[in-house]
Amino acid sequence: MPTTPPADxxxxxxxxxxxxxxxxxxRRVEGxxxxxxxxxxxxxxxxxxxxxVAAATRALQAVSLKLLDxxxxxxxxxxxxxxxxxxxxxLAEASAAxxxxxxx
Amino acid sequence: MPTTPPADxxxxxxxxxxxxxxxxxxRRVEGxxxxxxxxxxxxxxxxxxxxxVAAATRALQAVSLKLLDxxxxxxxxxxxxxxxxxxxxxLAEASAAxxxxxxx
Amino acid sequence: MPTTPPADxxxxxxxxxxxxxxxxxxRRVEGxxxxxxxxxxxxxxxxxxxxxVAAATRALQAVSLKLLDxxxxxxxxxxxxxxxxxxxxxLAEASAAxxxxxxx
Amino acid sequence: MPTTPPADxxxxxxxxxxxxxxxxxxRRVEGxxxxxxxxxxxxxxxxxxxxxVAAATRALQAVSLKLLDxxxxxxxxxxxxxxxxxxxxxLAEASAAxxxxxxx
Numbered sequence: 001m002p003t004t005p006p007a008d009x010x011x012x013x014x015x016x017x018x019x020x021x022x023x024x025x026x027r028r029v030e031g032x033x034x035x036x037x038x039x040x041x042x043x044x045x046x047x048x049x050x051x052x053v054a055a056a057t058r059a060l061q062a063v064s065l066k067l068l069d070x071x072x073x074x075x076x077x078x079x080x081x082x083x084x085x086x087x088x089x090x091l092a093e094a095s096a097a098x099x100x101x102x103x104x
Numbered sequence: 105m106p107t108t109p110p111a112d113x114x115x116x117x118x119x120x121x122x123x124x125x126x127x128x129x130x131r132r133v134e135g136x137x138x139x140x141x142x143x144x145x146x147x148x149x150x151x152x153x154x155x156x157v158a159a160a161t162r163a164l165q166a167v168s169l170k171l172l173d174x175x176x177x178x179x180x181x182x183x184x185x186x187x188x189x190x191x192x193x194x195l196a197e198a199s200a201a202x203x204x205x206x207x208x
Numbered sequence: 209m210p211t212t213p214p215a216d217x218x219x220x221x222x223x224x225x226x227x228x229x230x231x232x233x234x235r236r237v238e239g240x241x242x243x244x245x246x247x248x249x250x251x252x253x254x255x256x257x258x259x260x261v262a263a264a265t266r267a268l269q270a271v272s273l274k275l276l277d278x279x280x281x282x283x284x285x286x287x288x289x290x291x292x293x294x295x296x297x298x299l300a301e302a303s304a305a306x307x308x309x310x311x312x
Numbered sequence: 313m314p315t316t317p318p319a320d321x322x323x324x325x326x327x328x329x330x331x332x333x334x335x336x337x338x339r340r341v342e343g344x345x346x347x348x349x350x351x352x353x354x355x356x357x358x359x360x361x362x363x364x365v366a367a368a369t370r371a372l373q374a375v376s377l378k379l380l381d382x383x384x385x386x387x388x389x390x391x392x393x394x395x396x397x398x399x400x401x402x403l404a405e406a407s408a409a410x411x412x413x414x415x416x
Contacts, residue, residue, distance in 0.1 A: 071150040
């Protein structure tokens with residue numbers, strides 16, 4: 001269920017200024033996951049696969065942390081500066097996203 | 105640094121019997137990560153991307169847990185049944201892999 | 209290495225308004241940890257102890273998430289509203305704290 | 313809902329040989345949690361509390377990993393050596409405990 005930012009006139013996301021870096025980071029994770037599939041195909045020893053899955057998991061978390069960082073520095077900061085209900089909405093939304101990250 | 109199972113005459117990994125299911129699961133994660141790259145390309149709202157990254161992270165953890173499950177039920181069980189040094193090596197190795205998973 | 213909030217004239221922390229609830233939550237975790245010590249003393253079965261340790265870990269994470277929530281809604285919001293260097297410092301500090309949470 | 317090890321004639325837990333070390337580790341976590349309560353009472357800055365909560369969370373995870381390690385090396389190893397249904401039960405139980413740890 002995608003959530004659209006409520007009543008936001010500027011559709012530019014918080015990560016707009018560093019989009020190429022985010023994309024490069026995500027593509028690297030995609031490569032890691034593809035590498036894991038290849039390891040399974042080649043009957044690689046379980047423990048070596050587990051090591052790569054742990055590395056890919058940490059890389060995905062790094063992607064989240066960078067995105068969240070920019071979300072706080074741009075989207076949340078803009079909403080807080082504007083104040084009012086939008087500020088509260090954005091803060092509650094960020095807290096919920098952090099909780100999902102911590103629990104994932 | 106890949107670790108090769110010490111002195112194991114049968115190179116068949118613990119997940120040999122369920123290889124297609126593991127591959128399907130990993131390919132699904134690969135698709136999720138590719139979807140995340142597409143979301144960034146299309147300037148999707150940060151929070152919606154974070155939700156998908158959390159989902160992919162959980163899916164990767166599920167891959168690990170299934171692989172570990174089979175590793176314990178096959179490789180570790182075989183080593184323990186054989187006994188001796190190999191049993192200890194495999195148990196220490198499994199514990200280290202679990203620690204990496206818990207901390208990732 | 210304790211970090212003191214740089215140049216903050218009001219020493220009141222973000223959780224000031226809900227201090228009793230935070231204390232009650234932390235005391236409950238303390239009770240859970242004491243219960244785990246008692247289980248070990250009484251030679252309780254390993255798996256049952258592990259279940260309680262996982263519950264205490266989740267309870268500690270909930271403590272963090274509530275504290276962070278209030279930190280964003282008060283300390284960070286105040287700094288962002290004031291603007292300038294203090295806003296950037298607080299945002300960077302919050303991001304670092306979130307990263308520690310996600311990785312712990 | 314406590315689970316009792318099914319049909320186990322020896323009630324000695326896997327950690328019996330290192331009980332004092334486990335107790336010392338758990339008591340240290342209890343001290344950390346009590347320290348966190350004190351920090352809240354003294355209106356310590358949110359971020360410094362979060363740092364301590366993350367440290368206590370990691371310490372709890374270390375407790376789990378040590379207990380699990382001994383559970384695999386003793387209880388699971390004994391069951392696997394004995395073989396049969398008990399081996400399968402213990403392996404499934406260990407996998408479920410690992411999943412709870414990874415997800416907590």
